[in-house]
Amino acid sequence: MTAFPELIAFQRDTEALSQVMGRLGWDQETVMPRGAAGQRADEMGALEGVLHARRTDPRIGDWLAKAEAADAEGARMLALIARSYKRSQCVPARLAAELARTTSLAQGTWAEARARDDVQHFLPTLRQVVLLKREQAQALCEGTDAATAYDALLEDYEPETRAEDIAAMFDRMRPRLVALRAAVLGSGRIPGPLRGEFAAEGQLRLARKLAETFGYDFTRGRLDLAVHPFSSGSGSDVRITTRVVETEPFNCLYSTIHEVGHACYEQGIAPHYALTPLGQGVSMGVHESQSRIYENQLGRSGAFTGWLFEQMQAEFGDFGVDSAETFRATVNRVQPGFIRTEADEVHYNLHVMMRFDLERQLIAGTLDVGDLEEAWNARFLQDFGVVVERPSQGLLQDVHWSVGLFGYFPTYTLGNVYAGCLMQALRAAVPDLDDHLARGDLHPATDWLRENVQRHGGLMAPREVIARACGAAPTEAPLLDYLDAKFGAIYGL
Template identity: 70%
Template sequence: MTAFDELMAYQRQTEALAQIAGRLGWDQETVMPRGAAEQRAEELAAIESVLHARRTDPRIAEWLSHAEAPDEIGARALELIARSYHRNAAVPAELAAEIARATSRAQGIWAEARATEDVGHFLPILTRVIDLIRQKGQALAQAGFGAGDPYDALLDDYEPEATAATIGAMFDRMRPRLVALRERILSRPAPDVLTGHFPRETQLRMARTLAGAFGYDWDRGRLDLAVHPFSSGSGNDVRITTRVDESDPFNCFYSTIHEVGHAAYEQAIRQDFLLTPLGAGVSMGVHESQSRIYENQLARSAPFTGWLHGQMRAAFGDFGVDNADRFHAVVNAVRPGFIRTESDEVQYNLHIMMRFDLERDLIAGRLDPADLEEAWNARFLADFGQAVEKPSDGVLQDVHWSVGLFGYFPTYALGNVYAGCLHRALRADIPELDAALGRGEAHVATAWLAEKVQRHGGLYPPARLIRQVCGFDPDESPLLDYLEDKFGALYDL
C-alpha cells in the first residue's frame, strides 16, 4: 500500500469510531436511562481519548509527508486530514477527554435546570465547561489557528475561513434592515393564533409524512423525541428528533422539516465519500443553509402551506383556520417571543446576534459566567423590548453552551445567508417550483439541492461551494430582499 492508501485506511477506522461516539450522544438525548448519566460521561470520555490519540498519532504526520494524492478528491482529503491533525495535536489529550466528560455531565444538568428553572444548579458545570473551552481556544490560537484569536480558533472548527470580525460586520449590515422590518410588521394587525388540541400521535404521523415529502430516506433514518430537536449521524445511518406540544403542531412539523434538511444533506453525500474526511457536511453554516431553506423558503412558502393546510384539515378536521391564505399568515406570523427555535424568519437572526456577542465575551473573559443570566436578560430587553420572566425562556433555553459549542451560534445566521443565496439560484433554475410545492412535491427542490450542494460533502470549502452554485460570493442581500418581499406582501407594508 502507498502512504496515501495507508493513511486513508487508518482514517476510515477513525471516522467509524467517531460515528460510534455520535451514536452514544444520540442515545443519551433520546432513550438513555437517567441513571446512566455518570457512566455515559465516562464512556464518552474514554472514546474521546481513543479518538484523540488516533487523530494525533505521529504516523499521520509521516504519511502526510509521503502521501501523493491521485486526484482533486484525494488532495482535498489530505488537506482536511492535515487540518484535523494539527488542530487535534494542539489540544492536550487530557483536556480533550475532560471536555468530553464535562460536557456529557453538563448536558444532563442543563436539562434538569431547565425543567426546574434553576440557573444556580447549572452554573457550576457551565463555569467548568467555559473554562475548559477557553483552554482549548487558547491552545488552538497558540498553534496558529484563528490568527491567534481564541474565539476565531473555536469558530474555525464549525465554519472554516470565517472570522468573528467578518461575521460581526455582516451582522452590523443586517441588523438595521431586520429591525426596521420587524418594527413595520409589529405595527400592523397580528394574524390569527392557532388554537385547539392536536393529538401527539397524529402530529407524529404527519411529521413522518412531511419528512418523506422532503426526501428523507427512512431506510437509513429514524424519528425520535428529544428535548431539543437535532440530527445525528451521516451516510447510511442518519437519525432525526423532534418534539411535540399538543397545542402547537407547528413546533413539531417545522422542527422535523428543519432536521430533515440536516439529515438529507448527510444522506445525499456520495457513497464513495463515506467514512472519509469528505463524508460529512463541509461546515455548520452550509449545513444550516439546508435546514433553513427546507424549513423556511420551501415549507413556509404560500404554495406549500396551501398544501399543508389541506393535509392538516384531513388529519385534524376543522381546526379554526378556514382557508389557505389565512393559514399562510398564521404559519408565518411575526410576534414577540423569547424562544430562538420558535422564532419567525424576521427575528431569528437577531436572536443569533445576541448569543454571538455574549459568547465572545464569555470566551474573552469580559463576561463572568456568574453574570451571564443578568447580561442575557438585559440584552434581550434592549434588543426585543421584553423582560425575561423565567430561565427556560432565557439563558437556559439552548443546549449549545452546555455541550461546549462556542463558535457554533453564528453559523445559524450564516446558514440563513447561504440559504438566501441558494434560494435565488434555485428559483432561477426551476421556474415551475411553486407549482410543485403546491402539490406537496418538495422533492423537486430538495433534489436540486442534493445535486448542487449536498452530494459534494466536504469536497469544497464553504464560500467556494456557494459561489459555484449561485454564481456570486455569499452575501446577505438575497436573504434580506426575500424577507422584505415576503413579509411586505403578508403584512401589506
C-alpha cells in the first residue's frame, strides 16, 4: 500500500535535484565567470554522480514491483520511472559523471573556439565527447531494445521513434523543399535584408513585450543573454535567453519568440504534475512543435507581422521598410544562409537533415571527428550551393554536439511537422484567428495550445499528444502544404 507514494516521494527529490543541475547549466551559459569553468565541470560531474545513484537505486526496482497505480496518471508515472530506471542501469556511474564533467568543459571550449573561429581549438574536446557518447550509446543499445546505437541516443529526445523512420520522412520531404526553394529563388522577388542599426536596448524592450504577448509569465521566469539562445527549467522556474546583434533585430526577436514557445509549454503543464515524471514536456519533438508554431506559423504570419511592423516603428522609428506587406516579405525572406537558427522556413529543415546525417555517421564511427569540418563544408556546398567561409558559419555554429546532444537535431524537423498538423487543427478550431493575430492578440492560439498540448506534460506518448490534438496521426503533408501556400503567396508562385 505504501510502495507508490514512497516511490513518487523519492522521484520528487530526484526531479528537484535535476532542476538544480539545470540551473547550474543556465548559470554557466549566462552569468558564470569564465574562470569558474573547471570548478563548474567538477560540480556538474559530482551532481550527476548523485543523480545517477538515485536513478539506479535498487529500491526503485522494489517499489516498481509492488506499486499499484490508482489511475491513468499514476500508471503513466510508473511506466516513465521504469523506463528511466532501465536506461540508467545500462550506463555505468563513471561514464555518467564523466559525460557531465566533459560536456561542461566542452561547452566553454566551444564558445571560445566559436569566438575565435578556430576549429582546431575545439576538435580535441569534441573527440572526447564523441567517444563518450559512443560508449553511452553502445551501453544503452546492449541493455535496451534499440535497433542501433544512434536509436539508443534518439530515445532520450523522442521516445518510440527510430532513425530509419526519420530518414524515410526526410527523404519524402526533401524533394518538395528543394523544389519550393528553386521556385522562390527563381521568382525574382526576393526582398533585401533590413539595413541600419537597431539599438540593443530597444531590441530587448521589444523582446520582452513579445514574450508577454505570447503568454510568457515573467513572475516564473526571466530573459537573459546567451551565445546560443535556449530555454531552461520547468514548473515555477522557466528561464529563457536570447542574443542581440544590432544590425539583425530579427535574430533577437524571433529567437525570443522561439524560446517563449518552449517556456510556455513548461509553464502550461498542469501544476500538480510539478516535480513528477509528468512535469516536463514529453519529448523534444513536441517541445519544438510549440517553439516552431509560436515562431513561424503564428509569429511570421501575415496577420501578426502587420502588428509587429507597428511595434518596430514605435520602437525604432522609420527603419527603412515602407509597408506592412514589405515587412512581411522581409521577415519571410528566403536565402541560403549559413546559420540554422536564422534560416527561413524553406531552408531550415535542410539544415537539420544535414546535421542528422553527419551525427549518425559520427556515432556509427564511419566519420572521424578530424574529418568533420571537411564533411560539413562539402555537404553544405552540395545542399545549399554556398561555400562556408569561416567555422562560425559552419561546424562551430551550434552548441549541441559540444554538450553531447546527439539525437537531438532531428527533433527540430519533427517539431516542424507536428507544428504543421497543429496549425491546421488550430485554424479549424479558431476560424477568426487572423483577426486576433492582426491585433497582437495571441490568446486564442496560445489558449488552444495550452489546453490541447501543453497541460498534458508527459501524460501521453509524443505522437499520441499530437494525434489527440489534431484528430489524426501526424504526417509531413500539412507542413509542406503550408509552406507551399505561404511562400507561393509571398513570391507569386
